[in-house]
Every structure is written in C-alpha cells, then in structure tokens.
Amino acid sequence: MKITAQEEYGLRCLTRLAQAEGQSSTLPEIAAAEGLSVPYAAKLLGVLRQAGLIESVRGRSGGYRLAKAPADIGLGSLLLTLGEPLFDDPGYCQRHSGVATDGNCVHLGSCSLRALWNTLEQWIRGSLDQITLADLLQSEGQLAELVRSRLSHPVFPEAPLITLAPLSR
Numbered sequence: 001m002k003i004t005a006q007e008e009y010g011l012r013c014l015t016r017l018a019q020a021e022g023q024s025s026t027l028p029e030i031a032a033a034e035g036l037s038v039p040y041a042a043k044l045l046g047v048l049r050q051a052g053l054i055e056s057v058r059g060r061s062g063g064y065r066l067a068k069a070p071a072d073i074g075l076g077s078l079l080l081t082l083g084e085p086l087f088d089d090p091g092y093c094q095r096h097s098g099v100a101t102d103g104n105c106v107h108l109g110s111c112s113l114r115a116l117w118n119t120l121e122q123w124i125r126g127s128l129d130q131i132t133l134a135d136l137l138q139s140e141g142q143l144a145e146l147v148r149s150r151l152s153h154p155v156f157p158e159a160p161l162i163t164l165a166p167l168s169r
Helices: 005-019 027-034 038-050 075-082 089-095 112-129 140-151
Strands: 054-057 063-066
Touching (some): 005 027, 005 038, 005 075, 027 063, 038 054, 038 075
C-alpha cells in the first residue's frame, strides 16, 4: 500500500486540528507545525473543508477547526477523501484487459483478479475505518496495541448460514 503525500500531510493537518480540541488554528500555525509551505497547507485544508471534515472560522480568533468529533472520522473514509481508491473498479477492466475480437475484455464474465482487488479494497477501507482520528491522539505504543486489538475482529460480517431441508415429494 502506497500512501501519497496528500494523504500523509492531510492526515497530519487533521491530527493537528484534533489536538487543538475545538480551538481554531490558523493556516500559518498549521503549516509551520507540520513543516509545510502555506500554499500547500491551504490546498490540503481546502480539500478537507470541501469534504466537510473541517470548517473555517472568520474573525480575530479565526482559523480552522474540525467540523466533526475526532471519534467520528474513520481513517478509511478520510484517506479516500484525500487520495484515490486502491482499486478503481470502473477503470480496471479497460486498463488491464486482454481484448477479445469483439472489443471486450477476454475475462469479462470470469475475472478472479477483479474480485480479489475489489475484496481487498473493501477489507482495507473497512479495517482503516475501525481506526479514528481520535485514536491517532494516543501515544505510538498505545496506538499500535489498539490497532492490533481492533484488527483482530472481522471486518466483514459473517455470511448467514443456509439451512438445507430435505426435498418433500
């Protein structure tokens, strides 16, 4: 899994705002604290604001603050807001198809790789959504233990069992 700069620094900016506990932080404060240029921090905060994760506050004590509680922001959804899906289903077949004579992918009806990548995408997003922005405020050791604990639970609900009954004649 590759984390882009936008995902990394956007997450760091949000963590900085979560640490401020409801107080507004200015763009220059956030940029300086994270070692970012002001224009780059502004771009990241713009993406986060458009997604409804942060809000801008005008006035003397203005700046940026979280629009949601840190516990309500799952990392899977957040990283998807800042970046791209790991597996992009609609474009996958066009980019990786062996083309048949009719122009369709030779694996159109039966593609185990598409099923694999799609399932892994859902699993990773579901796993990351079990970790919240609030969790990132813990120490490194505490967070590692929390992640291990949360990921020990299944991400996908178990499939219901089908009860077979004998056929009656």
